[in-house]
Amino acid sequence: MKAIHNYLAILIVVSITLSCKDNATTMDTNDTETTALQNKEPSGSEAEEKPQLNWRENAEVLKNLSPLSETEFKDWLPSNIAGLNQEDLVINAYEDFATLNVNFKNGDNYFKLNIIDGAGTRGSQLVAPAHKIAIENLDRDVPTGYTKTVKENNIIAREYYKELIKEYRILFFYNNRIYTTITSNLKRDDIWEAVKDLEFENLFK
Structure with missing residues (x-):
C-alpha cells in the first residue's frame, strides 16, 4: 500500500511539473508576441507620429472607467450629417x-456609424482588436479595392475600399477608448x- 501511495505522489509531482512548464511556455510566448507588437516600428515619419500603445496597460485603465450612458450618446450625436438624416438608432x-x-441616409447614400466604448470590464475586452490599428502600416492594393493605414484629422485609421460597390469602411480607435467603424458610399x-x-x-464633456 505504501508503494502505491509513493507512486501516486510521484505522478502528482510530475503532473504539476509538466503543468508549470506548459504555463511558463505559454507566458513566454505571450510575452514575446506582446513585445513584438509593441516594438513594431512604423516606417518614415509615422514612427514619430504613432505612439507605441501598450494594450495590456490600456485595457487595465479602460476596465476601471464608466461607460458612456444613453443620454451622453444622444446628446453628442447629431440628427443629420453630410446631408443625410439620422435613422435606425440603437444604443x-x-x-x-x-x-x-x-445609420444616416438620404436616397441611396448612406453613412453607417458603429461605436464600442472600451470602458468597463466587457468594454475593454470588446475593443482589444482596436489596439493594433495605430501600429499597423498597411498598404495593399487589389483589383477590387485596397486596404491602407491612413492619417486624417489627426486620426490614424485602417481604411478599406471596395471598388465594385464604391464603398469605404474606416476603423479607428479614438482616444484609445472609442472603437469606431464607419461604412459609407x-x-x-x-x-x-x-x-x-x-x-x-x-x-x-
Missing part, C-alpha cells in the same frame, strides 16, 4: 460596456469631413 448602455449603432473626402463634424472630443 446599448450597461454597467460594463456601451455600444451605439446608427459617400466620396472619401466627404466621409472624413463628416468624421470631423462628429466632434468625437465632445463625447467626453
